[in-house]
Amino acid sequence: MSIRPETDEYPALAEQYVRLVPEGSLKIILQNQHDITRLLLGGLTEEQAAFKYAEGKWSLKTVVGHIVDVERLWNYRILRIARGDVRELPGYDRDIFALEAPFEDLPFIEVLKDYSAVRQSSITLINHLSESIMLRRGEFQNHPLSARAAAFIIAGHETHHMNVIKARYLLP
Incomplete structure (x- = not known):
């Protein structure tokens, strides 16, 4: 699956994520993202994972947990x-999820294991869907949403947060 979704396949809010996905096979992009993220974050200490760059911001550990939770939702x-269940798909409240999530109490290595498990699940799910199935559409936020667009949103959402992590959490 290398063809970028059309703008009528997702809500306008998702454009910020879809545009971050590079050209190429989404299956390869998702695997490469996983490998790069694990390499970049795998050697961090608990102290580094607990870092918050400002008052009221999430810790690095919570940001990674947020990536995991959001990927589960898009899956x-x-x-x-x-x-074929194309009824309106529900949204969620990211702040409630972050508040109720166990990530702060888990060792960072466990958060990373969760990340890897969910990413492998995403890749498996997407690999088992035909191109025609990926073009199917449901409804999300009163707008059509294709399975293909949802998969691109997974990749773009991670890219967005990894850019924040690199700029705000992994200080030189």
Whole structure:
């Protein structure tokens, strides 16, 4: 799956993520993202993972956990669309998720293991869907959403947050 989704396949808010995905095979992009993220974050200490760059901001550990939770949500949306359940897909409240998530209490290595497990699940799910299934659409935020666009949003969302991590958390 190398063809970028059209703008009518996702809500306007998702454009910020879709545009961050480079050209190429999404399956390869997702695997490469995983490998780079694990390499970049795998050697961090608990102290580094607990770092917050400003008052009221999430720790690095929570940001990675947020990436995991959001990827799970988009996988659910992909699965619903792929299986033909095209009813309105629910949103979520990221602040409630972050507040209720266990990430701050987990060793960072466990958060990274969770990240890897979810990413491998994403890759497996996407690999098992045909091009025609990836073009199927459901409804999200009163707008059509294709399974393909949802997969691109996964990649773009991680890129967005990894850019923030590099700029704000991994100080030279």
